[in-house]
Amino acid sequence: MMLVFGAAVIINRNPVASALSLVVSFLALAALFISLDAYFIGIIQVLVYAGAIMVLFLFIIMLLDLRAEELRKINWIASAGGLAVALALTVQIFSVVGSFQAAKQPFPPLARHVLSGAEGSTSDDVHRIGLLLFGNYNLPFQIIGIVILVATIGVVMLSRRETR
Amino acid sequence: MITLGDYLIVSGILFSIGFAGVMLRRNIIIILMALELMLNAANLSLVAFSRFHVDPSGAPNYNAQVFIFFIITVAAAEVAVGLAIVVALYRLRQTTNVEDITTLRF
Numbered sequence: 001m002m003l004v005f006g007a008a009v010i011i012n013r014n015p016v017a018s019a020l021s022l023v024v025s026f027l028a029l030a031a032l033f034i035s036l037d038a039y040f041i042g043i044i045q046v047l048v049y050a051g052a053i054m055v056l057f058l059f060i061i062m063l064l065d066l067r068a069e070e071l072r073k074i075n076w077i078a079s080a081g082g083l084a085v086a087l088a089l090t091v092q093i094f095s096v097v098g099s100f101q102a103a104k105q106p107f108p109p110l111a112r113h114v115l116s117g118a119e120g121s122t123s124d125d126v127h128r129i130g131l132l133l134f135g136n137y138n139l140p141f142q143i144i145g146i147v148i149l150v151a152t153i154g155v156v157m158l159s160r161r162e163t164r
Numbered sequence: 165m166i167t168l169g170d171y172l173i174v175s176g177i178l179f180s181i182g183f184a185g186v187m188l189r190r191n192i193i194i195i196l197m198a199l200e201l202m203l204n205a206a207n208l209s210l211v212a213f214s215r216f217h218v219d220p221s222g223a224p225n226y227n228a229q230v231f232i233f234f235i236i237t238v239a240a241a242e243v244a245v246g247l248a249i250v251v252a253l254y255r256l257r258q259t260t261n262v263e264d265i266t267t268l269r270f
Contacts, residue, residue: 022200
C-alpha cells in the first residue's frame, strides 16, 4: 500500500492529490517502522512527516494556488532516460539484495526485557534512544540544533519582502 | 517469514520511485516530495538493519535509530528552506515549473 501511494505521488497531476497520497505513504511507512519494533521512530514519523512537513507542503500548495499541470509537450527523450535510470537502479537493488546472504535470514528475536520496560511500560526504547542521544551523540545533537537555527534564520531571510 | 531482504527491497523500490519522481516531474514542489520519499527509503533500510543487528543483551542497535532522528531533523530543515526558496521564486517568476527557470543553464 505504501508503494502504491508512493507511486501515486509521482503519477498524480494535481499537486494536492499528490501531497495527500504522500501522507498515506508516510503513515504506511510508520506502520512498517512499528512492525520493526522501532516505536519511537514510528511515532516521530507520524508527528514530524505526516504532521508538520505535510502541513507545510499543503500550505505552500494552497498559498501558491497551484492548478493541475496542463499537458505540455513532454520531452520524451529526457523522460525515457530518467525512467531508464530509475529502472536500472531498481534492477541493481534487486540483484544486490538477492546476492546478499544475510538478507535471507529472518530477524533475530528481541530479549523480553527490551520489549517490556523495567517499570512495566510497554517499551523503553525512548529511554534508550534518549540515553544515546544525550550521551554518545551529544555533540551531533547540538550541531543539529545549530542547523535548525540557521535554517530558521535562512527561511525568514528568504521570505522577507524587500523593503526599500 | 519476513526477512531482512523484503524490507530492503521495499526500501529500494521506494527509493527508485522517488528517483523517478525527481527525474520525470517538472514541478518543484513535487520534486521536493520525491526527495522526501528517497530520504524515507533510506530511513526504512536503516530501521531494518537496526532491528536485524541485535546485540548480545537482546536489544536492537539503537545507533541507527539515533541516526534516523538526525535524518528526520535535517529533512525537516531542508523542506522548510526548499519551500521558502520556492515561494521566493514564485514571487519572482509566477511559476513552479523547472523548465521555465533556466537562468543558470549553461
